[in-house]
Amino acid sequence: MLDVQDLRVSFSTEEGTVQVLKGLSYSLPKGKVLAVVGESGSGKTVHALSLLRLLPPTANIEGGRVLFEGQDLVALSEKQLCKLRGARISMIFQDPMSSLNPVLTVGEQLQETILAHRKISKLRAKALAVRLLKKVGISDAARRYGQYPFQFSGGMCQRVMIAMALALKPQVLIADEPTTALDVTIQAQILRLIKDLQQQTGMSAVFITHNLALVADVADEVLVLYGGLCMEKASVQAIFKNPLHPYTQGLLNSLVSINKKEDFLPAIAGHPPIPGKECPGCPFAPRCSRALKKCFQDRPPLFGKKGHQAACWLLEEKA
Amino acid sequence: MFHYVLRRLLLLPVVILGVTFLLFLLTQRLSPEMRASLYIKDPRQMGALEEVIQKYGLRDSVFKQYGHWLANALKGDLGYSQSANMPVGQAIKAYLPATVQLAVATIILVVFFGVWFGCVSAVKKDKWQDILARLFSVGGFSLPIFVLGLLLLMLFYGRLGWFSPGGYSVYTDMIVHGGDFHSYTGFLLVDSLLNLNFRVFGDVLSHLVLPAVTLCIGSFALMVRVMRSSMLEELGKDYVRTARAKGLAPWQITYKHAGKNAVIPVITLASIQFIRLLGGTVIVETIFEYPGIGRFGVIAAQQLDIAGIMGFSLMVAVLFVLGNLFSDILYTAVDPRIRLD
Numbered sequence: 001m002l003d004v005q006d007l008r009v010s011f012s013t014e015e016g017t018v019q020v021l022k023g024l025s026y027s028l029p030k031g032k033v034l035a036v037v038g039e040s041g042s043g044k045t046v047h048a049l050s051l052l053r054l055l056p057p058t059a060n061i062e063g064g065r066v067l068f069e070g071q072d073l074v075a076l077s078e079k080q081l082c083k084l085r086g087a088r089i090s091m092i093f094q095d096p097m098s099s100l101n102p103v104l105t106v107g108e109q110l111q112e113t114i115l116a117h118r119k120i121s122k123l124r125a126k127a128l129a130v131r132l133l134k135k136v137g138i139s140d141a142a143r144r145y146g147q148y149p150f151q152f153s154g155g156m157c158q159r160v161m162i163a164m165a166l167a168l169k170p171q172v173l174i175a176d177e178p179t180t181a182l183d184v185t186i187q188a189q190i191l192r193l194i195k196d197l198q199q200q201t202g203m204s205a206v207f208i209t210h211n212l213a214l215v216a217d218v219a220d221e222v223l224v225l226y227g228g229l230c231m232e233k234a235s236v237q238a239i240f241k242n243p244l245h246p247y248t249q250g251l252l253n254s255l256v257s258i259n260k261k262e263d264f265l266p267a268i269a270g271h272p273p274i275p276g277k278e279c280p281g282c283p284f285a286p287r288c289s290r291a292l293k294k295c296f297q298d299r300p301p302l303f304g305k306k307g308h309q310a311a312c313w314l315l316e317e318k319a
Numbered sequence: 320m321f322h323y324v325l326r327r328l329l330l331l332p333v334v335i336l337g338v339t340f341l342l343f344l345l346t347q348r349l350s351p352e353m354r355a356s357l358y359i360k361d362p363r364q365m366g367a368l369e370e371v372i373q374k375y376g377l378r379d380s381v382f383k384q385y386g387h388w389l390a391n392a393l394k395g396d397l398g399y400s401q402s403a404n405m406p407v408g409q410a411i412k413a414y415l416p417a418t419v420q421l422a423v424a425t426i427i428l429v430v431f432f433g434v435w436f437g438c439v440s441a442v443k444k445d446k447w448q449d450i451l452a453r454l455f456s457v458g459g460f461s462l463p464i465f466v467l468g469l470l471l472l473m474l475f476y477g478r479l480g481w482f483s484p485g486g487y488s489v490y491t492d493m494i495v496h497g498g499d500f501h502s503y504t505g506f507l508l509v510d511s512l513l514n515l516n517f518r519v520f521g522d523v524l525s526h527l528v529l530p531a532v533t534l535c536i537g538s539f540a541l542m543v544r545v546m547r548s549s550m551l552e553e554l555g556k557d558y559v560r561t562a563r564a565k566g567l568a569p570w571q572i573t574y575k576h577a578g579k580n581a582v583i584p585v586i587t588l589a590s591i592q593f594i595r596l597l598g599g600t601v602i603v604e605t606i607f608e609y610p611g612i613g614r615f616g617v618i619a620a621q622q623l624d625i626a627g628i629m630g631f632s633l634m635v636a637v638l639f640v641l642g643n644l645f646s647d648i649l650y651t652a653v654d655p656r657i658r659l660d
Contacts, residue, residue, distance in 0.1 A: 054563055056555075078569075086566035093564075098557040103579050103654055112575075113565045148655045164565065 001204040002028040002051070002089075002172050007064035007074075009043070009050050011275075018276035020046045022228040023064070028172070033198060033205045035219035035236070037212055037251070041272050043228040044208045045094075048176040051206070052085050053078075068172070087117040090165035094177040096157035100149040106160050107133075107145030113164050132163040136193060155186035159193065166197055173198065173205040179214070191218060212251055216240060224248050227273045227283025229299075234308035244310035247284045282312065290314060320651070323660055327644045331637065338636040339392075339629060343385045346625050351377035357401060357623055388629065397633070398626030402619045407630035410615055415634070416505040418604070418611035420523075422596035424531040429538045430589050434582065436539075437546020441554060441581075442573055452543055459540035468533040468606040475529060482529045484607045491522045530607045534600060538592045542585065549584050553577040583654055590646030597642070598635035 009021040020043045028034045038044040049055045051066055051073065066073040068089065073081065085091075093099045101109060110129040115122065126145070133141035136159040149157055158178060165173055175194060179187040195218050198205050207218055215222055216236060223233040224247065232245040243249045250268040270287035279285055285295040294313050303315035346354070355371040372378055376387065391398065397407035405413070440452040475482045487495075487507065494500050494516065495507065503513050508527075511519035553559065554577050562572045601613040608614075612631070619627030650657045 049560075052564060054560055082566045082568065084566070085564055091564040093557065093561065095557060099561045101558040101562070101576050101580070102656060104576070105655075112567065112571070116565060116567050116571075150656050161561070164561075 001030045001068070002206070003065075003067035004028075004051070005065045005067065007047065007050060007066065008062040009046055009055065009059055010062050011059050013058070013276075015276070017060075019062075020059075020228050020275050021050065024225070024228070024230055025064075026223055026230070026233060028204050028206060029221075030171075030204055031202045032220040033195075033207055033218055034221045034223060035207045035209060035215040036223045036225055037209060037215055038225035039210055039272050041275065042225045043275075044210075044225050045176055047225070048091070048174050048206065048208050051174055052089060052091060053081060054091070083117070086113055086165075086170075087168040088170050089172040089174065090168070090170040091174040091176065092158070092161045092165050092178050095181045096161050096178075097149065097154055097181070099161055100157055102149055105146050105148055106152065107147075110145075110160065110164050110167065113167050117168050128167070129163075132167055133160070136160070136163040136166075136197075137189075138163075153186075154182050155190060158182060158186075158190050162190075162193060162197070166201070169201060169203075171203055173203055174208070175205060176208045177210065178207075180210070187214075194218070212255055224251070227278050228275070229283055230302070230311060231284065232308075232310040232312075233302075234310075238308045242308075244304060244308065244315060245284075245312050246288050246290055246314070248310070320648075320658075320660065324644065324648070327640070327647070331640045334640050335633060335636050339389070339633055340385060342629060342632050343388065344381060346628070347381050347384075349623075354625065357625070392633065397630040400615075400619060400624050400627040400630065402622040402624035402627050403615060407626050410627065411612065411630060411634055412505065414610060414612040414615045416507070417609065418597060418600060418613060420506055420508055421527060421530055421534070421600060421604075421609065421611060422593060424527050425534040425538070425596055426589060426593045428531060428535040429542050429592065430585070432535075433539050433542025434546050434578075434585060437543045437585075438550055438573065438578060438581075440543060440547040441550035444551065449547075452547070456540035456543040459536040462536060464533060464537060464602050465606060467536055468530075468603055471529050471533055472606065482525055484529075485526060485609065487519075487523050487526055491519050494519055526609075530600070530603045530609050533606075534596060534603050541592075542588060545588050546581060546585055549581040550577060553581045556580075579653065583650070586646055586649050586653065590642055590649070594639050594642035597638050 004027070005025050007021055007024045008019065010017045010019045024043075024047060026034065036044050036047065046055065046059065050059070050061055053061070053073065055061070061074055064074065068084070073084070076084075100106065107126065107129055110132060111122065111125045114120070114125040114128055118125070120128075130141045130145050133144060138144050138156060138159055144152075149160075152160065161178075173194075178194065179190050182190060191214060194205070194207075207215075209215060219236045221233065222236050222239045224231040224239075224245065226247055232239070232243065232248045234244075239248060240252065243252055247268070253266045254268065256265060268287055273279070273283050273286070279296050281294070281296045281298050282288070282291070282300050285291045288295065292313055298313075300311045300313045300316075302309040302311050304310055351372050352368060354377050355368050355375070356365070358371050358375075359365060359367065376384060379387075388398070395408060399405075400407045400410050403410040436452045436455075440449045443449045472484065476484060491507070495502075500510070500514055500516070500519075503510050507523045508520060511517070511523060554573075556577075559572060559577055562576045567576070598613070600609075600611060601617045603609065604611045604613040605617060612634070615627065616631040618624075619631060
């Protein structure tokens with residue numbers, strides 16, 4: 001459905017150009033959910049924004065392709081891209097409260113999305129919008145339609161964002177940490193909602209998160225991102241049962257489980273790399289307890305069979 | 320909302336009392352003899368000085384004199400303006416409409432072009448449109464109003480003869496005071512349209528052009544800057560990214576989404592400037608001999624016309640409070656998060 005090939009994104013800063021994504025490749029099958037997991041600064045949000053070219057002006061897509069239905073989104077004109085955005089590929093964001101315009105009613109923002117892509121009367125668009133609000137679980141939708149975002153809770157705002165994203169039955173949904181800003185109880189509800197709607201409509205989804213625990217619930221496939229590079233990609237079962245990359249193993253180790261009794265939470269020592277100041281080899285090498293000399297010098301390619309790959313020199317001999 | 324408006328209106332007497340009392344206190348710095356002499360036109364009647372002092376109670380305590388003025392003012396009698404040669408109330412009624420016309424014309428120019436240029440400047444940040452707008456606004460900001468006014472007058476009146484100073488031409492004066500012309504509102508622009516006299520309308524409008532342009536330049540510069548920075552801030556916000564992600568057209572994102580948020584500080588600025596224009600277009604009205612309230616105020620001050628000064632300040636204070644109230648109400652129309660209660 002979505003084929004990302006060697007996507008490279010850099011930011012121009014006062015200290016020169018900094019590469020944030022260094023050649024990310026994956027393909028998203030139809031009807032599947034891919035979770036992109038990574039900690040802050042790993043480039044996961046930049047990756048999400050670059051898919052629809054929503055990056056800030058200081059960012060630059062240096063290379064790579066994003067293929068969608070035979071078109072390369074990186075090469076498309078802004079005008080052609082506008083037709084795709086929100087209609088065929090839509091997106092929801094991390095902070096639902098600030099993602100909605102504070103001075104326009106929720107209904108108006110939903111209605112204009114529909115009107116931007118479909119030639120129907122305002123009245124029909126409104127009816128459709130109210131139906132969508134009901135569908136995402138907003139009670140008293142007709143009245144809520146005329147209210148402003150500040151009259152909604154965070155969870156409700158995210159429901160509105162979801163309604164907006166799904167209004168035109170897109171083929172792909174990109175969800176950039178959609179539950180991070182919400183209360184834990186609301187998180188589960190929103191996650192359930194996204195998953196249900198995804199299954200109902202059969203769309204594909206890219207689900208970006210820093211929370212591995214969420215991944216097990218929603219994703220079919222997982223891609224672990226670190227320092228702008230793919231560390232490991234596999235099916236969700238394979239990742240949890242048999243993580244290959246030391247970084248993935250570290251992440252899984254630091255998950256809290258109610259079945260295990262632990263006195264302290266194991267964490268990965270050190271800090272994630274500062275963009276532009278990574279080591280030339282594997283970006284994880286400085287924090288890796290099993291790092292070889294080679295790890296600091298050469299960037300590891302992806303090893304393993306198709307379906308479960310990891311970028312780690314430790315896997316070289318096995319391959 | 321209703322309660323808010325009521326509370327603000329209750330504040331009105333406090334402001335008025337404060338302003339007028341302070342001013343009244345200042346006039347008391349003049350000795351009773353000096354104040355009495357202002358009533359005497361003929362130097363040969365200087366002997367009547369003491370009589371005048373007694374008659375108007377100029378030696379009474381400040382409070383008693385102020386109370387006297389206030390009591391009369393409440394009855395609608397603001398005294399007789401020596402400089403305008405008519406009662407102060409009548410003078411305000413005669414001169415205010417022209418100033419309101421000028422202020423409205425100016426603020427329309429300022430807001431329209433200021434918002435427009437500010438928007439373009441922000442959207443085309445660091446491109447030639449932005450640089451041009453910024454140059455223009457720095458230039459406008461640093462050009463003193465009296466210099467610009469005189470330059471415009473020299474060029475468009477002196478050289479080209481397109482626009483002339485004053486409020487209207489002799490022709491209009493004749494028509495307006497000629498009997499057939501019905502004064503509905505006191506505003507010549509509106510009245511001329513209601514009388515279907517387009518020649519008068521055109522004449523009054525052409526006399527508005529130079530003072531309005533002069534007044535608008537400085538305010539316009541400020542408006543462009545405020546709109547630009549406000550717009551830049553809004554364009555960087557999350558909801559703009561959402562609007563882009565929805566596939567909206569760029570003009571919709573700029574004007575409907577960012578613009579509506581960015582215009583909020585502009586409302587504050589525009590209302591402050593509008594109030595300022597109503598009360599103090601003194602320099603411009605003087606340069607262009609425009610028969611407005613500012614010129615009335617300045618002449619009253621020059622000629623120590625105490626009743627005129629008091630009346631003028633009273634009017635400015637009232638306008639100030641009402642103008643602020645109006646801008647508060649305007650906020651609620653733009654920003655739903657603001658509720659007045």
